[in-house]
Amino acid sequence: MNAFRLLPVILAFLLLGAHFLRSGQSGLTVISGLFPLLLFIRRGWIVPTMQIGLLVGAILWIDTALEIIAFRRASDQPWIRFVVISGAIIILTASSALLFRLKSIRERYRAEPSSPAIASAFILTFTLLSIVQLKVRLPMLLMERFLPGFGWIEILLLSVYSAWITGKMLDPAQTARWRKRIWTVFTIVFFSQLALGLLGLDRFLMTDTLHLPVPAMILAGPLFRGDGFFMPILFGATVLLVGPAWCSHLCYIGAWDNLASDRTRKPRRLPAWTHTTRIIILTVIIVVAIALRLAGASITVATILGAAFGMIGVAIMLIWSRQIGVMTHCTAFCPIGLLANLLGKLSPFRLCINDRCTDCGICRLSCRYDALNMSDIKRRRPGLTCTLCGDCLHSCTDRALEYRFFRLYPTTARAVFIVLVVSLHAVCLGLALI
Ligand code: SF4
Ligand code: SF4
Numbered sequence: 001m002n003a004f005r006l007l008p009v010i011l012a013f014l015l016l017g018a019h020f021l022r023s024g025q026s027g028l029t030v031i032s033g034l035f036p037l038l039l040f041i042r043r044g045w046i047v048p049t050m051q052i053g054l055l056v057g058a059i060l061w062i063d064t065a066l067e068i069i070a071f072r073r074a075s076d077q078p079w080i081r082f083v084v085i086s087g088a089i090i091i092l093t094a095s096s097a098l099l100f101r102l103k104s105i106r107e108r109y110r111a112e113p114s115s116p117a118i119a120s121a122f123i124l125t126f127t128l129l130s131i132v133q134l135k136v137r138l139p140m141l142l143m144e145r146f147l148p149g150f151g152w153i154e155i156l157l158l159s160v161y162s163a164w165i166t167g168k169m170l171d172p173a174q175t176a177r178w179r180k181r182i183w184t185v186f187t188i189v190f191f192s193q194l195a196l197g198l199l200g201l202d203r204f205l206m207t208d209t210l211h212l213p214v215p216a217m218i219l220a221g222p223l224f225r226g227d228g229f230f231m232p233i234l235f236g237a238t239v240l241l242v243g244p245a246w247c248s249h250l251c252y253i254g255a256w257d258n259l260a261s262d263r264t265r266k267p268r269r270l271p272a273w274t275h276t277t278r279i280i281i282l283t284v285i286i287v288v289a290i291a292l293r294l295a296g297a298s299i300t301v302a303t304i305l306g307a308a309f310g311m312i313g314v315a316i317m318l319i320w321s322r323q324i325g326v327m328t329h330c331t332a333f334c335p336i337g338l339l340a341n342l343l344g345k346l347s348p349f350r351l352c353i354n355d356r357c358t359d360c361g362i363c364r365l366s367c368r369y370d371a372l373n374m375s376d377i378k379r380r381r382p383g384l385t386c387t388l389c390g391d392c393l394h395s396c397t398d399r400a401l402e403y404r405f406f407r408l409y410p411t412t413a414r415a416v417f418i419v420l421v422v423s424l425h426a427v428c429l430g431l432a433l434i
Helices: 007-022 026-040 046-074 080-101 103-108 115-135 142-146 151-169 172-198 217-225 230-250 254-261 273-294 299-324 328-333 335-346 362-366 374-379 410-430
Strands: 350-353 401-404
Touching (some): 007 026, 007 046, 026 151, 046 080, 115 410, 151 410, 172 254, 172 410, 230 335, 254 299, 273 328, 299 328, 401 410
């Protein structure tokens, strides 16, 4: 019975698909045909997602209709019948969104407190990847590289993935587990594509030019070459949006340090001098990159130095991070980590320790970033090295740790953060090319 009531929704998407087919847009045809399959997911977030999909469909029909009417009038062709037909399709598409208000359909897709956030993650991921698909000249998505037009299927799959992960991560008890899982998946996808590219399968590389997968090169590379600002811009944009969470959700190397430090159950403290060392390393990286450029050094010399820096980082993970249970590479060595911590202050997201804190120090054991030492806890704010990973949240039974974002309630602030960071993760997963 419910399926019968949803027929107008299915018909609206199929008509949209027919329109795209007629205009030769195979990818959009496929996605319009696949979109109704979301109706099989019996979760509350499907309702706003489908409603927005239908409204966007209605707007596309209006735009197309206006264009065709203008053309017919200018060329003295009959247009009244076309107005009636396209008007009926627009009304069908827009009014189908109202079907989700029916009681029986509302029961099928029962709303949950997390539904708006999950729907937002789906829509945000879909929108961001669609912009890349439509606006970037190179085929950025993997399916697009092998089957032109079919990147849209990947976009739909990644959007569903983003919604699913958001649902998992919104539960503070599951955040740490799922963050580590998706971060590991990301680094595996990233380096697998790199390995396949190096083996000669060019379609797995973004361009013909290889770049070193060492985070410090995000800064040093453009300083040395004087061009190639894609990665600094991507890094800057993510830092503005989600603060230092680049270093707990998005970096392709940080996940390794996370795995290394996880080998030891109880994290120990980093010596205080490591904070100064990181500033020195950042300064040296900047000075050396500029000096190499001014001296006219070859790309080979620069690459060897960059690779050596990367290898020292890996050694630090294997020896130090494993031993003391703290992500030493990320909190004491990587210059991009320091930039993420400093520039991350420009983002309004914060992790705060509220007055319910009893100074018990239990949360300290959840932090691999050396950001919850007793001095930080007594000051009621995590240290500079906090990356908003959220692993500590569940450890505090007094609920003294919370996210803040302007004047939003802490749970809403956290939901906004999770939506943004998971959507960025899904987008990076889709574009994990080097
Ligand atoms: S500190 Fe460096 S390696 Fe670690 S997560 Fe941040 S950018 Fe990546
Ligand atoms: S203080 Fe909490 S959110 Fe910040 S890095 Fe440590 S565990 Fe993660």
